[in-house]
Amino acid sequence: MKRELVVLGGGVAGIAAAVEALKQGYRPIILEKNNYLGGRVRSFRARDIDEIIDNGQHIISAAYEQTRRLLHTIGSLNKIYFQKNLTINFVKNQKEHFVFRPVSLPPPLHFFIPLIFRKKLTGSDFPEYVNFVRKNARLSESDLKQMTVSQWLDFCGLNQKIQKFIWEPMTLAVLNTPMEKASAFLLKKTLETAFLHSRKNARLGIPRDWLREIFVKPAEKYLLKHNVSIYMRTPALRLIIRERKVQQIVSKNRVFDAPIVISALPPFALQKVIEASKASILRPILEKVAGFEYETIMTIYLFLNEPIHCRFPVAFIESPLQWLFQLPRQKESPYFGYSIVISGAGEWSRQSSEDILQMVREEFKRILNLDLNKNQNLSKWKIIKEKRATILQTPESLQYRLSPSTPLKNFFLAGDWTDTGLPATIESAVVSGKRAVEWITAPAK
DSSP, rough: OEEEEEEOBBBBBHHHHHHHHHTTTOEEEOOOSSSSSSSOOOEEETTTTTTESSOOOOOTTTTHHHHHHHHHHHHGGEEEOOOOOOEEESSSSSSSSEEOOOOOSTTHHHHHHHHHHTTTOOOHHHHHHHHHHHHHHTHHHHHHHHOHHHHHHTTTTTOOHIIIIIIIHHHHHHHHHHHHSSSHHHHHHHIIIISSSTTTTTOOEESOOHIIIIIHHHHHHHHHTOOOEEEOOOOOOOEETTTTEEEEESSSEEEESSSSEOOOOOOHHHHHHHHTTTGGGGHHHHHHHOOOEEEEEEEEEEESSSSSOSSSSSESSSSSSSSEEEEETTTTTTSSSEEEEEEETTGGGGOHHHHHHHHHHHIIIIIIIITTTTTSEEEEEEEEEEEEEEEEEOGGGGGOOOOSSOOOOOOOEEETSSSSSSSEEEEEEEEHHHHHHHHHHHHOO
């Protein structure tokens, strides 16, 4: 008989943990507080506009190896379109713009040369990048962990123009944290893996369908097919702990035995469970998860009667807007859908929806020379504010990121916020779930 393993939380980390546990011969049980899997990676029908939308725009890097493997396992990898070559349309205004594509040269030249060719826009030249590589080589991992992205780029001598044009939107997209606060260590790790390693890894994966069709439904179908027990609307409220082990998990209407437990909860949810459990042995974890701050991602959905004619995705430069994506076209819908992403959106998220839409109209007119009402005939719109989209990924936050192990013998941690060495992304969530199971099955540490 297979040994049971309880996963707290059915987000991406919880799904990844359950899939890996199946591979290792366990019978997973998932306890999820909502009536759906996927956590922050989900879709829903917005009743006020009668349209299906995602809770935020998600892009899958070709360098997300574990995410691609997970999607292949659950049978939905074909619902992601991977660019043949990284292509991003950087736009500052109607006159200052360029389409970035890596060239067929060894890394990192494949990434730097296109920027040098656009010196009038980026202000960068070959000696500057030689100096960047040389100075960067002087920095140890310990140095980078103490630096913000702004401090790192200033140390390496990159001019402010290239920082604004390329590095600022990249930092916000990857870390959801402003450059002056963001961790240089985490950004560098991403650059090395996703952009500077090879042209193949640098490609972006654009969803062909809604997130519920890519992650949620295929994952649920796969897990149920393999006899995984999924309890919806069943949040873990507290743990019953004895002899340095979780003995039981208390939910609303039921108590679950707990031979092995993986918490795939976000830090704030895990904090509540630990506080309710009143177990001094978990105090070190409580102190860590309580230290996190969070940052907002705002996604603005536009449904137009006429398409926007330009190359996607669009990266806006020196604008409150950051990215513009096309939405998957729905056969039954007469509209052309687009999503606008604002990461690090704490300030804008406090504005009214009408003020935000007015800002969008003004920026579209200024940057793209498009009148959303006159040219595109804006029909519907919706603003999603994910207020705790990610942890604030600063140098200080690195000390709060935990390994899978805990002071309890049978209690392990997963989640994009744990110490995966990656930013708090989908890939970090998948890696964390897999690592938690590997930690369980490995010889005693």
